[in-house]
Amino acid sequence: MATAEARAKELENHHNDCLVQLSNPNIATMKEDVLYHFSLSTSTHNFPAMFGDVKFVCVGGSPSRMNSFINYVAVELGLGRPGDEYPNICAGTDRYAMYKVGPVLSVSHGMGIPSIAIMLHELIKLLYHARCSNVTIIRIGTSGGIGLEPGSVVITRQAVDACFKAEFEQLVLGKRVVRSTDLDEQLVQELLQCSVDLSEFTTVVGNTMCTLDFYEGVLMCLCCRARSSGWCPLLLHGEGQAGLFASCPRCGHQKHRDGIFSLCCHVQYVWPPSGRGVCHPPGPTAGGPDQQPTRGAGRVPTETTAAGGLLH
Amino acid sequence: MATAEARAKELENHHNDCLVQLSNPNIATMKEDVLYHFSLSTSTHNFPAMFGDVKFVCVGGSPSRMNSFINYVAVELGLGRPGDEYPNICAGTDRYAMYKVGPVLSVSHGMGIPSIAIMLHELIKLLYHARCSNVTIIRIGTSGGIGLEPGSVVITRQAVDACFKAEFEQLVLGKRVVRSTDLDEQLVQELLQCSVDLSEFTTVVGNTMCTLDFYEGVLMCLCCRARSSGWCPLLLHGEGQAGLFASCPRCGHQKHRDGIFSLCCHVQYVWPPSGRGVCHPPGPTAGGPDQQPTRGAGRVPTETTAAGGLLH
Numbered sequence: 001m002a003t004a005e006a007r008a009k010e011l012e013n014h015h016n017d018c019l020v021q022l023s024n025p026n027i028a029t030m031k032e033d034v035l036y037h038f039s040l041s042t043s044t045h046n047f048p049a050m051f052g053d054v055k056f057v058c059v060g061g062s063p064s065r066m067n068s069f070i071n072y073v074a075v076e077l078g079l080g081r082p083g084d085e086y087p088n089i090c091a092g093t094d095r096y097a098m099y100k101v102g103p104v105l106s107v108s109h110g111m112g113i114p115s116i117a118i119m120l121h122e123l124i125k126l127l128y129h130a131r132c133s134n135v136t137i138i139r140i141g142t143s144g145g146i147g148l149e150p151g152s153v154v155i156t157r158q159a160v161d162a163c164f165k166a167e168f169e170q171l172v173l174g175k176r177v178v179r180s181t182d183l184d185e186q187l188v189q190e191l192l193q194c195s196v197d198l199s200e201f202t203t204v205v206g207n208t209m210c211t212l213d214f215y216e217g218v219l220m221c222l223c224c225r226a227r228s229s230g231w232c233p234l235l236l237h238g239e240g241q242a243g244l245f246a247s248c249p250r251c252g253h254q255k256h257r258d259g260i261f262s263l264c265c266h267v268q269y270v271w272p273p274s275g276r277g278v279c280h281p282p283g284p285t286a287g288g289p290d291q292q293p294t295r296g297a298g299r300v301p302t303e304t305t306a307a308g309g310l311l312h
Numbered sequence: 313m314a315t316a317e318a319r320a321k322e323l324e325n326h327h328n329d330c331l332v333q334l335s336n337p338n339i340a341t342m343k344e345d346v347l348y349h350f351s352l353s354t355s356t357h358n359f360p361a362m363f364g365d366v367k368f369v370c371v372g373g374s375p376s377r378m379n380s381f382i383n384y385v386a387v388e389l390g391l392g393r394p395g396d397e398y399p400n401i402c403a404g405t406d407r408y409a410m411y412k413v414g415p416v417l418s419v420s421h422g423m424g425i426p427s428i429a430i431m432l433h434e435l436i437k438l439l440y441h442a443r444c445s446n447v448t449i450i451r452i453g454t455s456g457g458i459g460l461e462p463g464s465v466v467i468t469r470q471a472v473d474a475c476f477k478a479e480f481e482q483l484v485l486g487k488r489v490v491r492s493t494d495l496d497e498q499l500v501q502e503l504l505q506c507s508v509d510l511s512e513f514t515t516v517v518g519n520t521m522c523t524l525d526f527y528e529g530v531l532m533c534l535c536c537r538a539r540s541s542g543w544c545p546l547l548l549h550g551e552g553q554a555g556l557f558a559s560c561p562r563c564g565h566q567k568h569r570d571g572i573f574s575l576c577c578h579v580q581y582v583w584p585p586s587g588r589g590v591c592h593p594p595g596p597t598a599g600g601p602d603q604q605p606t607r608g609a610g611r612v613p614t615e616t617t618a619a620g621g622l623l624h
Contacts, residue, residue, distance in 0.1 A: 037423075064406045094376045095423065111349075111407065112426025114524050121527045162483035171474035172528045212426050212524070215433045216484045 018134045020127040033129060035122040039092030042129050050089070051130035055103040057123065057137045059116070063088075063097035063108040069140070070099035070106040077102050109139075113212065136187065143208065152202040155191045158182055162211040330446045332439040345441060347434040351404030354441050362401070363442035367415040369435065369449040371428070375400075375409035375420040381452065382411035382418040389414050421451075425524065448499065455520065464514040467503045470494055474523040 032043040074080030089098040099106045109116040158166050159181040168179045195203035344355040386392030391414050401410040411418045421428040470478050471493040480491045507515035
């Protein structure tokens with residue numbers, strides 16, 4: 001709670017200092033900004049009224065998971081009861097789903113960096129148009145993993161690419177741009193403390209590999225290497241790595257560009273690579289593996305909100 | 313119709329020669345193959361019975377668009393009436409949606425290469441397990457574009473990356489692998505002929521740029537370059553390019569790996585970059601721009617099916 005109180009104090013002291021900023025000055029001069037993939041527009045929706053109080057944005061791949069998450073957080077915040085229904089703010093599109101309760105926004109982002117990139121781009125413009133301040137964004141999701149028990153939660157400190165480099169490479173205007181993938185250390189420690197307080201599942205802080213191909217980039221890489229060369233070469237390269245996923249680096253670099261208070265920290269459920277030629281995650285009837293990261297990530301908005309008196 | 317009849321004849325002559333193949337021999341030895349993101353498994357679903365007659369797979373980003381498409385094709389094939397409902401075969405997950413009518417499968421793939429890559433990976437395994445033969449896959453969707461009237465349909469001959477290179481680069485086992493992005497020329501010509509027969513909208517054959525970032529890779533690239541340097545540099549590089557999108561190259565390379573009869577051809581609605589600092593597609597209330605590509609792509613399965621007597 002001490003960390004949560006410190007954050008709440010910080011929010012109070014610097015409320016107006018940490019408005020969400022954009023690096024593109026042209027946005028401010030536009031008469032209308034259409035957030036197409038959210039089916040929202042500044043000319044048809046009142047962003048400050050709808051989103052001005054947002055302090056936490058929790059994002060994940062699956063729309064139904066983000067719906068479950070908003071239900072969980074609503075109960076934790078005392079703003080709802082189990083089973084309550086929340087409208088999808090992006091009901092006009094099937095690209096993403098968005099739910100809100102109190103200061104928490106829950107948004108789906110699909111699979112892969114390009115999909116989360118579109119969502120983050122429009123999300124940060126949404127927060128800017130809504131004049132939000134001191135916003136924390138947390139990604140929750142699932143991943144493969146090595147050297148950890150299935151069901152462990154990984155809080156990502158840094159994302160690495162398919163070559164284990166801690167950088168996010170992007171082509172902008174046809175030119176190669178490399179950005180940092182470091183995530184917010186204070187948020188990492190807060191999430192870790194939440195997990196210690198819960199004492200319900202194993203949580204580690206580690207790095208997460210992110211590739212552009214779930215099968216050939218992440219899983220086939222792991223398994224084929226394991227089959228052909230044993231695990232050693234991968235573990236040698238991968239020392240300190242914990243999760244393996246497909247949407248990380250984009251969050252890290254965004255932090256440094258837009259003045260978000262603490263942009264992103266990944267909390268991931270780890271499932272193990274199988275010993276067979278092809279890895280596969282749990283079967284279609286195995287049920288959702290997302291309760292642990294949901295509970296872990298849900299604690300930060302819950303504790304900070306309670307400590308900071310953010311609810312009106 | 314001549315081309316459709318030729319294809320139908322070819323299907324008849326080589327029915328058993330063109331079974332869908334996989335390049336990974338380990339799949340054949342697995343007791344169970346879980347297609348996790350479809351929520352389907354070879355141990356819980358009878359793939360040959362469910363999908364053995366599939367000859368055409370039409371894919372697109374949006375689940376609701378692919379639902380509309382299956383309705384359209386069902387009417388065209390005489391297998392359904394407008395407004396009929398079709399069950400989502402992937403109802404156990406919210407990652408993708410899948411619908412089927414007669415020999416046509418309609419599948420959503422989300423946004424971006426990683427998302428379509430996961431879908432294609434599992435789709436081709438599905439077709440393999442179902443013992444399908446002579447399968448044609450067509451992507452339908454929307455894109456930006458230059459030098460074309462809004463509403464034009466682009467049939468993609470070749471996909472190029474953010475540097476205008478006609479290649480798909482991937483990291484497999486940590487190593488750089490480059491694959492071709494050429495698409496099937498026969499299918500390109502068939503689609504073009506269908507459009508000529510329809511005579512309802514402008515259709516061109518061209519190349520399509522695909523990047524990993526919808527905003528900074530495609531749109532911002534176009535607009536910032538236009539603002540800072542005029543359109544000339546881009547047009548110089550982009551001579552012969554028509555569409556600009558985010559899921560192309562993956563389809564091209566897959567064709568050469570898995571023995572699919574004709575894997576993929578893109579049919580895209582083009583909307584223009586605006587003259588402002590930031591491009592944006594039609595507003596959230598502008599309605600769906602997808603009817604033209606739907607009609608164009610729908611003609612291939614319709615005509616071929618009718619000519620080949622594929623319906624039982």
